[in-house]
Amino acid sequence: MSQNTMAANTRRCLLAARFGYLASLTLIPLWMWLYPAQPSYSLGFQLLLLLPLLSPAAGLLCGKPYTHAWSGFIASLYLLWGLTGWWVHSDQRVMASLVVATLLLWLLASTYYARYRGRELGLGLKKHKETTIS
Numbered sequence: 001m002s003q004n005t006m007a008a009n010t011r012r013c014l015l016a017a018r019f020g021y022l023a024s025l026t027l028i029p030l031w032m033w034l035y036p037a038q039p040s041y042s043l044g045f046q047l048l049l050l051l052p053l054l055s056p057a058a059g060l061l062c063g064k065p066y067t068h069a070w071s072g073f074i075a076s077l078y079l080l081w082g083l084t085g086w087w088v089h090s091d092q093r094v095m096a097s098l099v100v101a102t103l104l105l106w107l108l109a110s111t112y113y114a115r116y117r118g119r120e121l122g123l124g125l126k127k128h129k130e131t132t133i134s
Helices: 008-034 042-055 057-062 067-087 090-121
Strands: none
Touching: 008 042, 008 057, 008 067, 008 090, 042 067, 057 067, 067 090
């Protein structure tokens, strides 16, 4: 398989990962705006909270497998934040559930995309050959 062609399963994972990421990128700031923290954070601090969410944007949208692999760490941080918000604020459970669902979609789809695309491109960890001493 050449570098430009992509299996159907890999393409589905890429599209799901992009959708999950873009939905998270939309819903997280919306949640922060609709339900501001008490006491309210400054605008600068709120933007600082969103900065990690923006860091993998270029690689995710371009379909780079390595970026999809490490972006899971960022998705996990926001997933922890979303689950905490779901648990603590019972009046925000609908929005929290949407955010958690999009973050899980991003995390899982990116993980599988990185795995499938990495195999297609021949990327990955090299295995050590066992040497036997006779």
